[in-house]
Amino acid sequence: MRFPASLIVTTLFLTACGGSGGVGSSANNSSSQSSDTANQSSASSTDPERSGLDERPVNEHCPAGESPASGGGVALERVYPGLSFNQPVALLQAPLDDSRWFVLEQSGRIIVFDKDPEVTEVDEFADLRDRVDNSAGSGESGLLSMAFHPDYADNGDVFLYYQVSRDTGEPVQDDCCVNQLVRYRVNDQGTALDPDSAEVLLSFPAPYENHFGGHLAFDEAGYLYLSIGDGGSAGDPQDRAQNTANLWGSVIRIDVDGEAPYSIPEDNPFADQAAFLCDSNEQMQDKQASGGDCPELYAWGLRNPWRWSFDRATGDLWLADVGQGEWEEVNRIRRGGNYGWNIREGAHCYNADDCETGGLIDPMAEVPQPEFRSITGGVVYRGEAVPSLRGRYLFGDYITGRFYALTDETGEDGLREIEHLDEQTGLNIASFAQDLAGEVYLVDYNGGLYQVVPSDDNEGEPLPQRLSETGCVDPDDPREPAEGLIPYTVKAPF
Known part of the structure; x- marks a missing residue:
């Protein structure tokens, strides 16, 4: 070590x-x-x-x-046991505020509660069930992600990604789905979102009722990132993830503090086309017809990037991409990177014995199905509670409940080796979260929240x-x- x-x-x-x-000493010895x-x-x-x-x-x-355990010595502990949530999909804190947690429920509610182990009461930060459509047959639509503006304490801006109905009349949930990225502002009291403050930044209908992505987060430079799925069905039948004239199958990066509705960072791969945004389906169709590329794109070639995060120490973007039928993968995202879908699934040719891999970026690691069946991207651990995990990427699986970590070792295939932290969590791992101190939490879709902690019997002694x-x-x-x-x-x- x-x-x-x-x-x-x-x-x-x-x-x-x-x-x-x-050990074994005696008088005779x-x-x-x-x-x-x-x-x-x-x-x-x-x-x-x-x-x-x-x-x-x-x-x-x-x-x-005793050396700190390398993978054993890790446990999941139920936290805030006095609370339970309805299909929670995300957990996060506001910038510079370690006193509260926010939980997103897929139906459209945002719950806020005090960071008190004995808490039993919650408040409603937003109720958007009158506009969010979570009726997709895949079960994948609804309120999916939330990001606080880095200057939230001053400007009160919050960004949400969700699906709405194509039909704007009643009932709300009858004609899914249109993807929307929306800016909201907190009310004057700072206690809840103002529903009338909604400003739609992106809006484009989904061709199918699955693979919406999607995760939101700001980087250190203050740019907003959003991951978007390939548009759905199976196998990406229209090759959208390899088409840079649309936003499907990608990670986008925009400047929400620029000219309305947003501006394009100068070093985006197609920033030279910033005068022509892809903020609607019509714009994307025009972009396709003109042979252009979407300036919002940061990386592409992704299938269904459900959860990802920035390493707080290095700024690296680690993303897990849900596989089609053979491989689940972990990627480290680079600006302008093509991650291969639907030419490849993981590091393997998709539906072909051979394929052209020039210009494609290999995953950092992959897990075969059915060992994993729906990967949930995690975080690089930067906390203090479990020294053996520092600097390691933690991730899990929504269906099997397995909880893994990447090691620093590289296998014969050139990909990172994987350590099995817990083969049977019994959870539907919907998301990971970090508090401001870097400690890591798992969100169970069945309603509970869990913290990664050292186990009682195998953590070893911390290094001086x-x-x-x-x-x-x-x-x-x-x-x-x-x-x-x-x-x-x-x-x-x-």
Whole structure:
């Protein structure tokens, strides 16, 4: 395993094993050791080429502790057990506010509650069931994602992605589906969204009733990203994910602080076509007819990118893409990247023995079906509670409930190895979440919320962060060894 750089020193020390006796020590063993030591000492006094110890050193302060468990040692703990939600699909906090949680229910409600382990009461932040259509036969439509503007505390802006009916008359849920990205503003009291503040930024009908994507989040630069599915059916029959004249099967990036309805970041792949947006189906059709590309596109070639996140330490965008029938995949998204669907599923040719893979980006990892059947993208763990998971990407599966992590190891196929954290969570993992401290939570579609925590029996000891904390050096002068350590140098030259 890799230790902190703070533990690397230029002077080498030999630690006496076993402290004052070690496992299996006895009086007879001690007598035998004393006799051996005496003989060894006598020999060394007459033979300068012999080396040894006159007395076995005692060091009780610098033992080798148990390493943090690499994958075991992780558990899921039900949190806020006094609450239950109706088909929750997302959990998040507002920027700079660690005191509350927001839960999205697929039907169109947003619930807010205090971050109190004993909480039993909730408030309604929004009720949009009079406009959200969750009637798609696939069960995939509804209120799917929410993102707070980075300056939410000042401007009160909130962005939602959901489906509405094609027929705007009553009843609401009778003619699914039209995808919409909508900006809302919080009311003057800051307690709920103002339903009359809705500003539709994107609106385009779905060709089929599945594969809507979709996840929303802002990056550090303040740009808004949205993942959109390939439009549905099976196999992407119209090859939409490979068509850059529409937004299907993609991740888009826009500037919501620019000119209405939004502007295009200057380094988007097709930013030179920013004068002609793809904010409606008509615009996309015109773009197709003119041979152009949608300036909103950031990456494409995706099937149904349901959940993704930014690594809080590096800014990398990690995204899980739901497979067709063979492979579920994890991708690290790059600007201008083509991730292969429907030429490939994962790293494999789709419906063909051979395919042209030039210009396609391989996934970071893949899981075969039926081991996974509907992957739910997760997060890179940056919390403190489970040291063994730091820097690792966590993800799961909606149908099988399996909970996995990527390792740093690479297999023979060039993809990341996967560690199985929990094969039987018993959950329908709909989403992952992080609190402001970096701790990770899972959203169970059946109504519960769970936190990733260390298990009681297999987490191991946390690594010391400073040399002075190891017990191997003088705490007042870490350049000097602790009592009981034996300085030595390498005798034979390299």
